Amino acid sequence: MDSINKWTAGSSYGPVLSQTDLYLLQTDLQLNPILAGTSPDFHLLFNLATGQTGGFTQDARDRDLPFTAKDEPATLPRVSQLIIITEISPWCTIVKNERGVNLGDVCTQLWKDYSEHNVTDAEFSSLPQRLQDHVKRAAAMRASGPNWQYYQPAAAPTRFKRLDWLRDRTFYDRMQRKDSYAKQRLGYSAANIFVMELTA
Numbered sequence: 001m002d003s004i005n006k007w008t009a010g011s012s013y014g015p016v017l018s019q020t021d022l023y024l025l026q027t028d029l030q031l032n033p034i035l036a037g038t039s040p041d042f043h044l045l046f047n048l049a050t051g052q053t054g055g056f057t058q059d060a061r062d063r064d065l066p067f068t069a070k071d072e073p074a075t076l077p078r079v080s081q082l083i084i085i086t087e088i089s090p091w092c093t094i095v096k097n098e099r100g101v102n103l104g105d106v107c108t109q110l111w112k113d114y115s116e117h118n119v120t121d122a123e124f125s126s127l128p129q130r131l132q133d134h135v136k137r138a139a140a141m142r143a144s145g146p147n148w149q150y151y152q153p154a155a156a157p158t159r160f161k162r163l164d165w166l167r168d169r170t171f172y173d174r175m176q177r178k179d180s181y182a183k184q185r186l187g188y189s190a191a192n193i194f195v196m197e198l199t200a
Contacts, residue, residue, distance in 0.1 A: 006076070007032055009069075014077060014078075016077075016100040017079045017080065018080050018081070022079065022192055027077060027191055029075040029077065029079065030076045031074070031194065032072055034055075034069055034072070035074060035194075036174055037173060042056075042069060043055050043058065046107050046110075047170055047172075048114045048115070048172065048198070049114075049115065049163045049166075050111075051107070051108070053067040067103075067104075069103055070102065070103050071103070071104060073102055074100075074105065079100065080096060080097060080098050081094060081192060082094070082101050082192050083186075084106070084110065084193075084195075084196050085182065085185055085193065085196070086197070086198060088166065088169060088198060089162065089166060091117075091162060093109055093110055093113045094109075095109040095110075096109075110172070114162040114163040116161075117162050118159050119159075119164065119165055135160050138163075138166075138167045139161070142164060166198060169200050171198060171199050172198060172199075173197040173198055175194040175195065175197070176195060177191075177195070182195070
């Protein structure tokens, strides 16, 4: 199979590996170049705050491209579950698809986890005061809508979304394996645990 067609959407890639399969087979996964940030043909622009996806090519950075690769497999071999962590938040996003996790599944689940879930009081109080202030400001700007620089909300939000924790770093950059960080964070590492990097 040549590298041009390797990531084409479809189900002709052999079986989808479960979590148990991964442990038993000790299989390494190849991450889709779009998720790894190494694709020469498409750089993913994904905003965790809005869920909007798109992209561009290195040759034409000023031209927006639609995210047509959303049905491509996230990994080869395909897996039924990916675990995504990041060094700037305490949460773990678990992406599941029994037919094999694809790029669209990854973006949808990350957006849902960060936009639909609130930061708990214990999580918020674990932050230093300076970072608590940053989260509060991010929440106030989000509550003010797209014209936040012109209008102040009537009352500052008292509940914060996970995306507020990210402050201005809400754009997906890339993912990679970092086994030492996964072990430090989760107590174990596995082929389907990836560390996500975010940018402003």
